[in-house]
Amino acid sequence: LTLDEARRPAVVERDGLRIGVLSYNCVGPRESWATSRKPGCAYVKVLTHYELDHASPGGPPAVYTFADPATLERMAEDVAALAAEADVVTVSLHKGVGHTPAVLAMYERPVAHAAIDAGAHAVFAHHAHIMRGVEMYRGRPIYHGLGNFVTVTHALTPATGDAGERAEWARRRVELYGFAPDPDMPYYPFHPESRNTAIAVCRFDRDGSGSAGLVSAGLVPCWIDGAGRPVPLGDDEEGRRVVSYIEGITRQAGLTTEFHWEGDEVVLRG
Known part of the structure; x- marks a missing residue:
């Protein structure tokens, strides 16, 4: 796929709703990026700045990451264009610091927020091979990293x-x-904590005026068993332990999402 082709959404229709999906890469080698003449993935370029803010040459620096404005704007344009023709817009982001519990890099929330601000109904992220916190932003879910599943x-x-x-x-x-x-x-x-994982569950429908929107956002907790298989859990001791872990890393990331059990699923509020 050239860059123009990689930026095109996938659109499916289910039960009268047109659902669009866009996907962007924020991490990985530049060789994987699409250009006007080379196949690859659509991307949001993330810049990294290292600042030695203490008098200790060779010591650990402060790390600042932020999205290149031009590629962030390009993503927002894609999302807004899709929102004008689809009932539901979802965005997938390949992002995050690998194998590191709880941490969200500086660029991650602004990029996800930009997708929601442009019209996305939900953002699903992956790459880090470990679960990340879940955010509700403007009433819409951002799964900052769904960890491993069948990996x-x-x-x-x-x-x-x-x-x-x-x-x-x-x-x-x-x-x-x-x-x-x-x-x-x-x-x-992978990291031992990465055996805590989840399935995102989002439900969309039309309201009384005919507009489509998010009905609920939540998750089903899972545990990677000894054979590497994801096992869905319900409202039991194991399920509550995994949800407690997800809530804990959500808090560590500075997010205030509330987790509420409804049957064997967890519904998000915030």
């Missing part, structure tokens, strides 16, 4: 005696992210 691989786990790239990555992973995967799950080389 199993041996590609990142070194074999016995392996001295190549996989072994080097295993060493770097501890250095960068401070964890080693469960040795009993070599096919699941």
